[in-house]
Amino acid sequence: MAYATCNMAFVKSDKNKDVFQDCLEEKKKSKATMAYKESKEKKKIIESAQVEEEESKLCLKKMAEISLSNQVLDIEKKLNSATTLNGHELTTITELNRSSSLYSHSIELVNFKRDVFLLGPQPNNNFGPSALLASVQCTKDVNSFGVIDPSLQCLEWKAKPQNVLLVKRISDNDVSNECKKVIQWLIEEKGMTVIVEDRVLVEDNFLFDDVFSSKYLNKLLPLIGKDGKRESVDLIVCMGGDGTLLHVSSLFQGCCPPVISFHLGSMGFLAPFAIDNFRAALNNVLAADVGLQLRSRLKCQIRKQVSKGSRGNVEGSEIDFEYLVMNEVVIERGSSSVTNVEIYCNGRFITVLFGDGLIISTPTGSTAYSAAAGASMVHPSVPGIVLTPICPHSLSFRPIVLPAGVELKVLVSKGCSKNEPRCSFDGRYSCFLSKMLFLRVTTSVYPVPCISHQDHLVDWFESLAACLHWNKRETKRAHTS
Secondary structure, X not given: OHHHHHHHHHHHHHHHHHHHHHHHHHXXXXXXXXXXXXXXXXXXXXXXXXXXXXXXXXXXXXXXXHHHHHHHHHHHHHHXXXXXXXXXXXXXXXXXXXXXXXXXXXXXXXXXXXXXXXXXXXXOOEEOOOEXXXXXXXXXXXXXXXXXXXXXXXXXXXXXXXXXXXXXXXXOHHHHHHHHHHHHHHHHOOOOEEEEOHHHHOOHHHHOOHHHHHHOHHHOEEOEOOOOOEOOXXXXXXXXXXXXXXXXXXXXXXXXXXXXXXXXXXXXXXXXXXXXHHHHHHHXXXXXXXXXXXXXXXXXXXXXXXXXXXXXXXXXXXXXXXXXXXXXXXXXXXXXXOEEEEEEEOOEEEEEEEEEEEEEXXXXXXXXXXXXXXXXXXXXXXXXXXXXXXXXXXXXXXXXXXXXXXXXXEEEOOOOOOOXXXXXXXXXXXXXXXXXXXXXXXXXXXXXXXXXXXXXXXXHHHHHHHHOXXXXXXXXXXXXX
C-alpha cells in the first residue's frame, strides 16, 4: 500500500509539472503575441503620423504656390490694364515688383525677401532742368519687371532748351576753330546762351582772334559764376574724344543734362557725331528727334570704419570720399609689390586678389582699360558690373560680369603689408586704401544720357570697327608669278 501510494503521488507530481510547463509556455506565447501586436500598432501610428505630416507639408506648399501665383497674376493684371505709363507710374510698378519679389514661382520665395534688385536701380529719368526720358506709350514696351526697352529711349524736352554748355578739348587749335563755328551758329541762328569753362575763356585762340573776341567772347558765360554758383545747363555739346566726355561726367556728379559728342579727339569711341554735320545734328537734338543711350555710372565710396564690429560694415562707417565713374575704378598695388585685397559681393566674401590690381568697370568702361586687361566688351545697354583682375597670380581668376544691382566691397587683407593699394577713379582722382578704409561700389541712379547717332547697336558696332578695328585682318594676298 505504501508503495502504491508513493507511486500515485509521483505520477501526480509529474502531471502537475507538465501542466505548469504548458501554462508557462502559453504565457510566454501570449506575451510575445501582445508585444508584436503593440509594436505593429506603434509602427502604424508612426507611419500614419508621417503620412499626415507629409500631407500637411504638401498642402502648405500648394497653398503658398497658389498664393504666390495669385500675386503674380495681380501684378500682371495691373501691368496689362494700364494704357499709358508715365515715369511716375512706371517707377511705382517697378517698386511693387521689387517689394513683392515676384521673380519666380519657387516656394523658396515664400519666406525670402529680396533686399537687392539685381537689374539695378531705376535710373533717374530727369536730365537737367529741361530734358527727360520720353514717356512710354503702350504696355508692350514694358516687360514684366517694368523695365523699358533701351531701343525705345528717346529725348523729350519739357521746356525749350536755352542754355548750352560747350565742353572742348583744351589747347587744341583745330578743336578751338571748330568750337568757334558752333558758338557763332548757336548764338546767331538759334539765339541760345552758350556757357563755357573758365579755362576756355583764357585760351590764346579765343583771346587773340580779334573778330571773334570782339563779337562773341563777351557773350559767353562762365560755368561757375562770380557768386560761386553754377549756371543752369539744358544741353551739353562735347567736342573732343573719350577723355572729354569723361570730363563732362566729372563735372556733373549728380543729374547730368543730355550730351551730344562730336569726334575731335584721338579715339572717339564714345563720340559718334562728325563735326562737319553739326548743324543738322543739333537741329535734330533741339527738335527732340533723337534717341538716348543711358550710360550707367558706378557710385564709388571710400568709407572709413568708425565703430567696432564686422569689417566693411556700412552702418558702422562714414563716407570719406565719393565719386561717380563712367568708365572704371581701379585698385592697383601702388608702391607695394602686390595687391592683396578681399572682395565681397552683397556682404558675402567672394575671393582674395593677389596680383597687380583690380578693375571694376561699367559696360561703357568695358571697352577701355578692362578690355586691355582681357575682359569681354559689354554693350552699354546691358545692366552689369565688370570685375577684371590685372595680372592675377592665379591663372584661373578670369574676368566676370555681375548684375548691376549688386553691392561690391573691397577691403585690404588683414595679412597685407604696410604698403597701401591705390584707388583711381576714371584715371582722374586717386587715393590710398588703408586698413581703416574700404571701397564700396554700387550702380548709380544718375546715368550719362548720350544722344545716339543712329541707334544703340549701330553706333556701338561702328565704334568697334572704326576705333578698335574689331576682328579686322588682312585678306589673303593674290599670288603673283
